[in-house]
Amino acid sequence: MTRLLENKNAVITGCNRGIGFATLKLFAEKGCNVWACVRCENKEFEKKAETIAKENNVWIKPVYFDLGNSEEIKAGIKQIRENKEKIDILVNNAGIEQQGGFFQMTPMAVFEKIFKINVFAQIEFSQYITKLMMRNKAGSVINLSSCAGIDMTGGYMAYSASKAAIISVTKTMASELINYGIRVNAIAPGIVETQMSRGLTDEARENTKNSSLMNRIGEPEEIAEAIAFLASDASSYMTGQVLRVDGGM
Amino acid sequence: MSNLEKYNEAFMEVFQIGEDQLTDDLKYQSIETWDSVGHMMLMAALEEAFDIMMETDDILVFESYPKGKEILSNNYDVEF
Numbered sequence: 001m002t003r004l005l006e007n008k009n010a011v012i013t014g015c016n017r018g019i020g021f022a023t024l025k026l027f028a029e030k031g032c033n034v035w036a037c038v039r040c041e042n043k044e045f046e047k048k049a050e051t052i053a054k055e056n057n058v059w060i061k062p063v064y065f066d067l068g069n070s071e072e073i074k075a076g077i078k079q080i081r082e083n084k085e086k087i088d089i090l091v092n093n094a095g096i097e098q099q100g101g102f103f104q105m106t107p108m109a110v111f112e113k114i115f116k117i118n119v120f121a122q123i124e125f126s127q128y129i130t131k132l133m134m135r136n137k138a139g140s141v142i143n144l145s146s147c148a149g150i151d152m153t154g155g156y157m158a159y160s161a162s163k164a165a166i167i168s169v170t171k172t173m174a175s176e177l178i179n180y181g182i183r184v185n186a187i188a189p190g191i192v193e194t195q196m197s198r199g200l201t202d203e204a205r206e207n208t209k210n211s212s213l214m215n216r217i218g219e220p221e222e223i224a225e226a227i228a229f230l231a232s233d234a235s236s237y238m239t240g241q242v243l244r245v246d247g248g249m
Numbered sequence: 250m251s252n253l254e255k256y257n258e259a260f261m262e263v264f265q266i267g268e269d270q271l272t273d274d275l276k277y278q279s280i281e282t283w284d285s286v287g288h289m290m291l292m293a294a295l296e297e298a299f300d301i302m303m304e305t306d307d308i309l310v311f312e313s314y315p316k317g318k319e320i321l322s323n324n325y326d327v328e329f
Binding site: 074077078081127128131132134135179180 | 286289290292293294296297300302305
């Protein structure tokens with residue numbers, strides 16, 4: 001495997017499962033050191049991270065904080081800063097899903113919760129991390145959007161709208177942060193085999209699967225490969241873009 | 250290096266100016282390099298120099314060389 005990210009340091013949120021864990025593993029395999037951000041302390045995850053780090057001769061530092069809590073975000077940032085290492089890459093992966101339902105039957109509290117985590121917390125975390133990246137006058141930020149944020153379908157308004165907002169956030173961040181040499185792009189995965197997608201109704205999963213040319217559900221590792229591409233210098237002429245990784249929807 | 254020296258160095262490095270320009274008249278947009286892009290570079294340099302994390306409200310009111318000292322001193326325990 002090419003060590004595409006050799007000697008780079010990345011911050012990845014939501015590392016303990018799904019796309020986040022696949023990204024952590026792939027980044028390590030490509031030579032990247034990682035601050036692996038996870039919501040709750042998890043010894044099993046720490047063991048896995050330690051093994052991955054050892055196998056790939058990189059360091060992985062677990063950082064625990066809840067994106068729904070500003071004070072915890074700040075504490076997480078402080079922990080990252082303590083290492084006095086440069087930050088090359090930020091992957092804003094963590095997010096929450098929504099149980100399906102007509103928008104008229106979705107309580108406002110659900111909209112607020114989903115926007116708080118999927119949008120506002122991403123912005124807040126990025127404000128702090130990109131300030132640390134600016135000093136290097138280089139860097140790459142990858143935000144996790146979703147095809148649901150582009151191809152709106154009924155039943156998931158809160159989640160879809162939050163992922164659409166991330167596209168706007170990405171484009172705005174890209175235009176502002178290019179002044180500091182930082183590129184910002186988004187990935188829009190189709191349906192992927194994760195705990196989050198398993199929360200969808202069978203009908204929604206089946207419909208999404210059938211709407212892709214490949215007629216299958218994606219694997220987290222396939223999304224991680226696209227994230228690694230955007231994180232690396234191989235995408236040095238890309239910023240403000242949304243890359244669909246969806247099996248051809 | 251004293252805190253004042255660190256503070257001055259951040260301004261000089263980010264805005265590419267000499268020590269003689271570090272006066273009470275030095276304000277946001279009073280020189281070409283202190284625009285919004287330069288402002289955030291200054292904030293990042295000060296955060297690194299003093300190992301602090303500045304609140305957005307403080308970043309917004311940091312409008313001059315003397316005001317900055319006041320903010321760092323009052324809100325981040327940086328003594329000058």
